[in-house]
Amino acid sequence: MSGPITLYENFRALFYTPFYLTFEIGAFEAEGVSVVMGESDTPGEGAKASLERDDAISWGGPMRVLHFHDKDPTSDLVCFCEVVGGDPFHIIGNKPNPAFKLTDLLDVRFGNFIEAVTPWLCLQEDLRREGINPADLSRFDGNTVPENMEAFKAGKLDAVQVLEPYAEMLLREGGHLWFEASARGPCAYTSYYARRQILDDRSDELQAMTNAMAKTLVWVHSHSAIELAEVVSPYFPDFDIDLMTPALERYKQGGIWNTTPMLNVQGIERLRAGLLSGGLISREIPYDEIADMRFVK
Incomplete structure (x- = not known):
């Protein structure tokens, strides 16, 4: 008998709330599949495990799958269940600007997010589409989120690119x-991904995982932000429910979480455009090369 599937976390973040919920609301157990969470010390470790092991998949950005395929068109790493289909990052400024x-x-000193490449690559594509050369920004790209927040509060930066709940803090x-x-x-932001061989070899389990996520997404959209905060609070011991609730409500209102696990073609195209213009990839990788939606009903 096969052992449990190890599902690797990309990194700890509030916009990954549906992934934590699948464990907390018993969605996997309800579908009869055994899944354990594997923690990653740095983004990308889960992708490495997914490539090397027969019992591991990861959640993370389709960016990484596109990057693998750009380097090796024969790669069999594919996305098979999208969860975060909108960009979860915000720009917080130092004065009202409705x-x-x-x-x-x-016209400002701007600190962008550096812990992962996708937020800036997507934003710089937004800039290009408005006729702005990203190189013309007074951009500080050497600070972590805590460093950017301190610089912002000290008046050394005028605007910062952050995720929740750091946006709510500011x-x-x-x-x-x-x-x-x-x-x-x-804008394709987070999905499950694994090798096609695992999709073949453990199809019943991955079908069950996709079904579990589909039901979890229904749960997300039928419950309030405070209910989400209460359920995932064990994953965020440093954040109060009072802080997480408005942050999660902003994500709900922004529509970042899918209603189904289908990987949006338009979202992949938008992500791919940013990776191309930002120089991370060098070719227009087709949707079907990096996506396998066989488990989405």
Whole structure:
């Protein structure tokens, strides 16, 4: 008998809430599949495990799958269940700007997110589509999120690119919400991925995992932000439910979480455009090369 599937976490983040919920609401057990969580010290470790092991899959950005295929068109790593189909990052500014335009970033000192490449690559594509050369920004790209937050509060940066609940923290300390990247529309951000061989060899289990996520997404959209916060709070011991609730509500209102596990073609195309213009990949990798939606009903 096969052992449990190890599902590797990419890194700990509030926008991954549906992934934690599958464990907490018993979605896997209800589908009769044994899944254990594997933690990654750095983003990408789960992808490495997925390539090397017969019992491991990962959640993470389709960016990584596109990157693997750009380097090796014969790679059999594929996305098979999308969960986060919108960009979860925000730009917080130091003054009210209800009519914010991306061109406003030309006039400020801006700190972008550096812990992963996708947030900046997608944003720089937004800039290009508005006729802005990203190189023209006064951009500080050497700070971690805590360092950017400190610089922002000290008046050394005018705007920062952050995820929740750090955006909520800054808003409570006088920051202003300038831009929600989810407003650009579909942008493939997080899915399950594994080798096609595992999809073949353990199809019943991966079908059950996809079914479990489909039901979890229904749960996400039928429950309040405070209910989500209460259920996932064990994963975020440093954050109060009072802090997480408005952050999760912002994500719900922004529509970052899918209603079904289908990997959105438009979302992949939008992500791919950012990776191409940002130089991470060098060719227009077809959807069918990196996606296998056999388990989505």
